[in-house]
Each structure stands twice: as C-alpha cells, then as structure tokens.
Amino acid sequence: QAALSLLNSMHEERLEADQICFNAAVSACEAAGQWAVALGLLQHMLATDVGPDVITFSTAISACQKGSRWQLALDLLRSMPERRVEPTCISYNAALTACEKGREWQ
Numbered sequence: 001q002a003a004l005s006l007l008n009s010m011h012e013e014r015l016e017a018d019q020i021c022f023n024a025a026v027s028a029c030e031a032a033g034q035w036a037v038a039l040g041l042l043q044h045m046l047a048t049d050v051g052p053d054v055i056t057f058s059t060a061i062s063a064c065q066k067g068s069r070w071q072l073a074l075d076l077l078r079s080m081p082e083r084r085v086e087p088t089c090i091s092y093n094a095a096l097t098a099c100e101k102g103r104e105w106q
Helices: 002-012 019-031 035-047 054-066 070-079 089-101
Strands: none
Touching: 002 019, 019 035, 019 054, 035 054, 035 070, 054 070, 054 089, 070 089
16 A cells, blocks of 8 residues: 555656556555556556566566466466567466466366
8 A cells, every 4th residue: 555655646746657666566566465456557557658567567467366366367478478578487487376376277
C-alpha cells in the first residue's frame, strides 16, 4: 500500500515515474500477494510511454504464481515476445513454479 501511495505522490508532485519506480511498485505488490494490483500496474505501463521490461513481466508472473493464478502467469509469459520483451530463465522459472503450485504439470 505504501509503495502505491508513493507512486501516486510522485504523480501529484508532477514527477514522472520511470520503469524503475513502477518495477519497485510491482515488486511490492508481488511481495504482498497483490497479484491483481501488480497486473494493473503492468497494464498501466503498457498503456503509457513507460514500457515494462523483463523485470516487470517476471515479477508480475511471480505475483500470479503467489496468487495461484497459473493461467495468467502463462499468458504473461506468452505475451512477452509480442511486447518485444525477451523472456529469461527467471521468467520461465516463475511460470514453471506457478504451474507447479497449480498442479499443472502436463
């Protein structure tokens, strides 16, 4: 909650949040188990000039994993190339862990 409040404060102060700021907020949401908020931040980044990077996507995938949303995790992983973001081993590992927790091994 504090991370989102700080992000909003930046906007109120007419400071532009960059990719690092958004990634920190997505990471805070992931740590707090707020997968839906993390995805909302990712969507906001996609709709603005502050595009997400591999860290954003991997953290959002991990947030989905923690929220037992393995299908969303796989959707995010699959969407990365069309967003011109190259998945890494970390991205795949987060998605694999989401499948494991969802007992989706096939």
